[in-house]
Amino acid sequence: MLKDKRKTYHHGDLRTALINAGLIELEEKGLESLSLRSIAGRVGVSHTAPKNHFDGLRGLLTAIATRGFEMHSQEMQSGVEDQPPGKARLHAACNGYVRFALANPQLFKLMFSRTLRDRSNPDLQRAAWASYSVLRNIAHGLDWDKADASGGPWRTEWMLWSMVHGYAMLLIEGEIKSNEDGTPIFEAAALLPDFDYREEDLASMPPPFEGQKDVGH
């Protein structure tokens, strides 16, 4: 009765236990020195036990990254829903993007590391796309000063994404200095150009990266 795992299996729900332990170890030890053995050890199983649930370390990292994208989506979405449609939501989404990165720096870096995770994993792709869509859906209504000029509709969302992602990265890596409590000196939204905002339909938007229709590169 001490250990009440309600699972029917051998030892319990090792899969999610490993992901949870991985999330903790990740921020504790850092992405670089994270080890499969220490994650397994934290759960109390041998270092080869994860093999039954994940395709090696890479597979576990992929699952952790997937969880990360789900958290990322939620962090942005929660801030967005409080705000009225328009510029306020855009600002909330951008601030949420950066807030998540600063709260989970190692996880954030893992999520965007091409080599450490398995990008062909469908769950990961779904979660990553959902996360990006929060930003994308809000960005679509924007009418940007140069929007009619050179490029297709991707230009505005890539510009937004680049800005907010770069700001998060530079803050995490300590290149841009932040307040003593870790919060950025400028909110992400303070770096944005002063967009005009207009509502439009979302129909004719192509995907911004290899996701959805384009799944599997």
Add this chain to the structure above:
Amino acid sequence: MLKDKRKTYHHGDLRTALINAGLIELEEKGLESLSLRSIAGRVGVSHTAPKNHFDGLRGLLTAIATRGFEMHSQEMQSGVEDQPPGKARLHAACNGYVRFALANPQLFKLMFSRTLRDRSNPDLQRAAWASYSVLRNIAHGLDWDKADASGGPWRTEWMLWSMVHGYAMLLIEGEIKSNEDGTPIFEAAALLPDFDYREEDLASMPPPFEGQKDVGH
């Protein structure tokens, strides 16, 4: 006479040989699977030989990153000098920033990895500052639509840096898709807001991150 190393030392200039070999191995094997032993092996020395010239793997990576920032500066500077002062130079610098990152993705990631290099190294700091200064000096003349509003003078340069850095990162990691030849679909400059440009003096600008005066955090 076959091996004409004009150095007076024991085996030659092992220090720069290791850096050069490291640069090659880095892009060949990738930042994650780079190994001190394989770098040393490529030069033809034992894996503990680097100890005499660098403070462990971290020291070698720091030296490689330093070299990277020097290359980065040059890549931006070369593009800038051809252009007339003003917006053209800004665009050239931004394009150079991203061009370098795409040409040396692993090196670029190393340069901005807080944990892999030793940020307290003075040579690294100097080189990183010089690289950033190219962008910074050009950014200073910009009068941005919200420049008078919330923040100090850092806001414009951080916005520029974030945008261009994020774009580079997302391209490198394959999140934003590029042309078949690897070049980006949009030049970095095409993502910039339409700045007004005015000349001003550079006197009252505080440093944008822990560099220069602030050396050593």
Add this chain to the structure above:
DNA sequence: CAAAAAAATTTACACTGGAAATATGAAGGG
């Protein structure tokens, strides 16, 4: 030419992730 210092090697150690064979325990069928 000898002493001192620098540079590189050898050896050993504590780690890592992965593969293969083995043990454990739960589920399903007679």
Add this chain to the structure above:
DNA sequence: CCCTTCATATTTCCAGTGTAAATTTTTTTG
């Protein structure tokens, strides 16, 4: 109830990794 089957976890082993200490080799210095 027992027996088989199969998923799960462990044990053992292996090729790597970076680092430290002692040792050898070479260069520089006096």
